[in-house]
Amino acid sequence: NAGVTQTPKFQVLKTGQSMTLQCAQDMNHNSMYWYRQDPGMGLRLIYYSASEGTTDKGEVPNGYNVSRLNKREFSLRLESAAPSQTSVYFCATGTATLSGNTIYFGEGSWLTVV
Amino acid sequence: AQSVTQLGSHVSVSEGALVLLRCNYSSSVPPYLFWYVQYPNQGLQLLLKYTSAATLVKGINGFEAEFKKSETSFHLTKPSAHMSDAAEYFCAVHFFGNEKLTFGTGTRLTIIP
Numbered sequence: 001n002a003g004v005t006q007t008p009k010f011q012v013l014k015t016g017q018s019m020t021l022q023c024a025q026d027m028n029h030n031s032m033y034w035y036r037q038d039p040g041m042g043l044r045l046i047y048y049s050a051s052e053g054t055t056d057k058g059e060v061p062n063g064y065n066v067s068r069l070n071k072r073e074f075s076l077r078l079e080s081a082a083p084s085q086t087s088v089y090f091c092a093t094g095t096a097t098l099s100g101n102t103i104y105f106g107e108g109s110w111l112t113v114v
Numbered sequence: 115a116q117s118v119t120q121l122g123s124h125v126s127v128s129e130g131a132l133v134l135l136r137c138n139y140s141s142s143v144p145p146y147l148f149w150y151v152q153y154p155n156q157g158l159q160l161l162l163k164y165t166s167a168a169t170l171v172k173g174i175n176g177f178e179a180e181f182k183k184s185e186t187s188f189h190l191t192k193p194s195a196h197m198s199d200a201a202e203y204f205c206a207v208h209f210f211g212n213e214k215l216t217f218g219t220g221t222r223l224t225i226i227p
Contacts, residue, residue: 004157033214033215035217040123040219040220041219042204042217042218042219042220043158043204043217044217045214045215048214058214059214090157090158102148102160102163103215104160105150105157105158105159106157107156107157108155108156108157
């Protein structure tokens with residue numbers, strides 16, 4: 001996981017607060033992804049970016065926004081946090097088209113909304 | 115509809131016993147298939163992947179998986195479990211025409227001493 005760095009690792013928010021999760025990669029990958037992990041539900045895709053300047057919704061985009069700042073960085077923003085957004089968030093990167101190529105994960109960001 | 119199913123959210127095996135974690139997919143076209151492992155408080159690490167070459171795929175840490183088209187399965191096995199194998203395992207599928215990786219719900223593997 002050395003190539004994908006997420007910050008912060010832990011965060012506690014109050015309902016209604018906003019925050020941004022940062023992700024940076026040094027793997028020179030075109031595609032970047034944000035997933036959330038919840039018990040019994042596996043990983044669900046929130047948003048992804050196939051290349052710099054493009055973003056697309058995944059399975060569960062509601063309540064989130066993203067920015068692909070440059071090739072290296074892909075941030076996830078919660079504008080008004082809700083308890084349902086308590087989760088572990090993973091950033092991942094991959095080559096431009098999956099086609100069997102591996103995606104690489106960061107170590108996760110634990111978010112609690114109270 | 116395209117989907118991936120992992121049978122058994124929790125599996126326990128004795129140290130030294132066979133590990134078998136099940137993964138089935140639903141798709142008319144064989145997809146690319148992956149197994150990832152997640153140790154506590156860490157991200158996901160690739161164990162192995164199937165990309166339409168050999169149907170028996172060998173991965174890290176002694177794990178292997180066999181793609182069976184007729185059964186739409188990609189089960190993960192290891193002949194002899196080790197305590198260090200205790201983790202959560204995710205099957206993931208890249209369906210053709212879909213830019214995202216779809217994950218199963220995960221199987222938590224416990225090793226009994």
